[in-house]
Amino acid sequence: MKILKRILLLLAVLLTLTVIYNYPKLNMLSGYSAKNTASSVFLAERSLELTDTIDNNFSPVNLASDKVDKENEVAISSAFGLLTRKAIYREGLGAVLMLDESDATAPYLIPKRIKPDNNTPFPYGNAPQKDTVFTNVDYNRLEKALNYLFEQENKTRAGIVIYKNQIIAERYADGFDENSKLLGWSMTKSITGTIFGILQSQRKLNVQDKAPIDSWQNDSRKNITIHNLLQMNSGLAWDENYEEISDATRMLFLERNMAKEQEKKQLVGKPNQTWNYSSGTSNLLSGILRSQFKTHQEYLDFWYTNLIDKIGMNSMTVEADLAGNYIGSSYAWATARDWAKFGLLYLHRGNWNGTQVFDESWTDYIVEPTPTSDGWYGAHFWLNTSGRYPDVSRKMFFASGYQGQNVFILPDEELVIVRMGLTKNANINEFLKGVTEAIK
Incomplete structure (x- = not known):
């Protein structure tokens, strides 16, 4: 016993x-x-x-x-x-x-939303598009490209190809459709960056200015600019690892105020010389955005009234942390069609149906390769400058997120291509090659 x-x-x-x-x-x-x-x-x-x-x-x-x-x-x-x-x-x-x-009963403000336009055809509204058949599009070849994307092992949930503002191919996995809201993960970073583009276009800030972080003013971090942060090139320490306990996972799963985590880090490199991908940086930027407004309500509203609802991404919700900051690194949800609208905004260099949401020059800015990123990164957008996708135009740029969320923008081809998935194992170069070759 x-x-x-x-x-x-x-x-x-x-x-x-x-x-x-x-x-x-x-x-x-x-x-x-x-x-x-x-x-x-x-x-x-x-x-x-x-x-x-x-x-x-x-x-x-x-x-x-x-x-x-x-x-x-x-x-x-x-x-x-x-x-x-x-x-x-x-x-x-x-x-x-x-x-x-007590978090369950804590009071909170919510953003004011604009009523959806359900009368105007897609993409400028949410009504069915006016279908057009393009004689230069090989639709059979296009379907073959989608067939590959939706092979079982590729775990794709949504795929859309838009050519000259027209959806020419669209498919969803079982259990999903055009009304399904899908998590963009780090594509949210591109939403966050765009808010800076809008504020700069409105002459309310200059991204070349030093980052307005009080705790940095007595050390060498005071030289970090908003531009450095947008390019992930601040030189600050950060561990972006989702397989282990890391700065990124601690921030997302344990912190009340996610905007503060990157702020605490020290320099391990030099600003503009040390590229390091960091979700903490995007949330720090969200905190900087919050400081640009007199009230928290204005901060919450601006993202929707000046971007999200303004271009009809009415399904989108950007989630916030317990401190009220938008989690600008990771947590925007929207339908695949609304993610496509975001791509179209950049395809048209900030012009949305005649309204300039941000200056054309902002598109040029975000595709300027970040020093030390090997041509792979711009300002909160990914690039193909170095030919990582060898069979696709090097002018292509894109928003990208965990598990294979992508909005690809191909300016010369007048294409926006959306893929929402659950794995990055798919050969995206092969898929994109198939789409572009379907347009003669």
């Missing part, structure tokens, strides 16, 4: 030590699952079953068990019953992980 008690005591100690050692990973696992479940069920209006089957069905997130409280709009995820995280949905601000039970 004594031996059994000792064995049980030893097992209990080992279990406790295991939990303590793996606590941060369990926190990340259950945090990801709770946040994604709340957004998927309450914002994207998908079922819990579909969410667990598709969105959360990858290792190690699929080890968490999820449930939802529909009445209170809360998602609850448990990692082996050892650690539980909750995420709450807030109308207009999306879902957010709770850090304290």
Whole structure:
């Protein structure tokens, strides 16, 4: 009997030590699952079953068990019953992980939205487009390109090809359609960057100015400009790793004010000489944007009235952290068609149906390659300058997000191509090559 008690005591100690050692990973696992479940069920209006089957069905997130409280709009995820995280949905601000039970009842402001235009045909409204058949488009070849994209192992959920403002190909995976809201992940960074373009065009700021961060003014970080931040070229330390406990995962799953995390980091390089991709930088930029407005309500409204709703991306929601900052690095949801509208805005160099949303020069600015990025990055947009996609125009630029979210803009070909997926394993070069070769 004594031996059994000792064995049980030893097992209990080992279990406790295991939990303590793996606590941060369990926190990340259950945090990801709770946040994604709340957004998927309450914002994207998908079922819990579909969410667990598709969105959360990858290792190690699929080890968490999820449930939802529909009445209170809360998602609850448990990692082996050892650690539980909750995420709450807030109308207009999306879902957010709770850090304290009082977060469930804390007051918050919501952005004012513009009424959707459901009478004007796509892309300038949400009514059905006026179909056009282009004699120079090989539609059979176009379908073959989509067939490849939607092969089972490529895990594509939405694909759209727009040529001369016209959808010429569109397809969705089972369970999704043109009304399905899809998470853009880091494509949100391009939304954040565009807000700076709008403010600069309105002469309300200059991106070449020093970043207005008080805590940097007594050390060498005071020389970092907004431009450096937009190009991810500040020289600040940051660990962008989603497979381990990192700066990025701690920020997204453990912090109340995500705009502050990059601010705390010290220089490990020199501004304009040390490119380092950082979600913390994008959230720092969101915090800088917030400081440009007299009130928090103005900050919340501006993103929608001056960009998102202005070009009819009415399905989009940019989620906010517990401190009220838009999570400009990662959390914008929209239909594939609305993501395509964002691409069209850049294809037309900021002009939306006759209205200049931002100066044409902003498009030139965001495609200027960042020093030390090997021609791969501009200002919160990715580039093909170095030919990473060898069979596609080097003038192509694009928004890109985790698990294969992309809005590709090809100016010379008058194309916008959207792919929303759950893996980056697909040969996107082959897909893009097939699309471009279908247009003679």
